[in-house]
Amino acid sequence: MLEDIDLRELSEVSDNRPSFVSVYLNMKDSRMDKFLTKRERECLKALKEEKELKEIFQENMEDVREFLKSGKRTERAKAIAIFSSSPNNFFEGYFLPIEVENQLIVDTSPYIRPLALLEEEWESLAIVLLDHSNARLYLISSSVIQDTKKMHKDIMNKHKKGGWSQMRFQRLRKGAIDQFFKEVSEYLENFLEKENVRRIILAGPGSAKKEFEEYLPEPIQQKVIAAIDEDIDVPEGQLLSDSFENFFKKEREEENEMVANLRTEILKGGLVAYGVDDTLSAVTEGRAELLLINMGKRAVGWKCEVCKIFRPGSAETCESCGKPVFNVDVVEELVEAAKSLGTTLEFIKDNEFLEELGGVAAFLRF
Numbered sequence: 001m002l003e004d005i006d007l008r009e010l011s012e013v014s015d016n017r018p019s020f021v022s023v024y025l026n027m028k029d030s031r032m033d034k035f036l037t038k039r040e041r042e043c044l045k046a047l048k049e050e051k052e053l054k055e056i057f058q059e060n061m062e063d064v065r066e067f068l069k070s071g072k073r074t075e076r077a078k079a080i081a082i083f084s085s086s087p088n089n090f091f092e093g094y095f096l097p098i099e100v101e102n103q104l105i106v107d108t109s110p111y112i113r114p115l116a117l118l119e120e121e122w123e124s125l126a127i128v129l130l131d132h133s134n135a136r137l138y139l140i141s142s143s144v145i146q147d148t149k150k151m152h153k154d155i156m157n158k159h160k161k162g163g164w165s166q167m168r169f170q171r172l173r174k175g176a177i178d179q180f181f182k183e184v185s186e187y188l189e190n191f192l193e194k195e196n197v198r199r200i201i202l203a204g205p206g207s208a209k210k211e212f213e214e215y216l217p218e219p220i221q222q223k224v225i226a227a228i229d230e231d232i233d234v235p236e237g238q239l240l241s242d243s244f245e246n247f248f249k250k251e252r253e254e255e256n257e258m259v260a261n262l263r264t265e266i267l268k269g270g271l272v273a274y275g276v277d278d279t280l281s282a283v284t285e286g287r288a289e290l291l292l293i294n295m296g297k298r299a300v301g302w303k304c305e306v307c308k309i310f311r312p313g314s315a316e317t318c319e320s321c322g323k324p325v326f327n328v329d330v331v332e333e334l335v336e337a338a339k340s341l342g343t344t345l346e347f348i349k350d351n352e353f354l355e356e357l358g359g360v361a362a363f364l365r366f
């Protein structure tokens, strides 16, 4: 599971030479093996002149292939992430429930950006499907159902002839529904305690879901992002796919809101930084509270592992110590710095305004 991966820890390990291999493989992609072989060959070629690094790379690839052969995969596994550095005795391999793009990267530290993106995009979600007498609760994390609960209460639906008066029948029926909604609400609260769930989707036929919403305590009500129409016996797959559609719609809305706030702050001369240079300084100095990154953004830069500094642009030697530097994607360095300093990270999907600002920006603490 994604939440079992400690990105902070991964962001803090590094070497002063590129001894780390990071591999991401999409198990649903039939070209996965071909990709790995091709990238391995390319890297060996690039390391031809550096005997020691070449040996390290080969050792890492042996460990990677060993994991691919014998790692215990779950049924739901759709992708693999592996980080290996043999001189540091470092090896971590994970099966992921979400597809990723094939990548193999040799660097001085684990390449964590794809994981950071998955973690940020796939926050936990609770779904409540209900009518007046049936409920199904789902707890979803990393796109997968973690827990589920079925609830049912017998509620009389038709007023049979004779016996109770219409009024008495209505009152009893209302009381029974009231009781049922209270039980579901309590169960939902339990559910939310298990995981840090920020979003809830209510689903079901007719008016029940809206009536049920009133039973939720205020803080939980605020987590409800959508109420969607579904049959009470909707297949699980359909319910999930409709819920994810709403989930991502909300995610995009929140992203647009953040960028709108950014624009306002810029106009007011508020506490923000944007563009690769300024954002980089703000993040590494620990001034950034929330870091926004356009999803596909990359920026060429260099890193000195001796001085632990990185800068945009290209250079052969470090401006401070004069030692040779490594070429890096500055955005990956930003992600690692944010993870290690506890800065909140938000990936923004294709936002033109943010792109014009340089593809990265940050709200600052001071």
Ligand SMILES: [Zn+2]
Pocket: 304, 305, 306, 307, 308, 318, 319, 320, 321, 322, 323
């Ligand atoms: Zn240096």
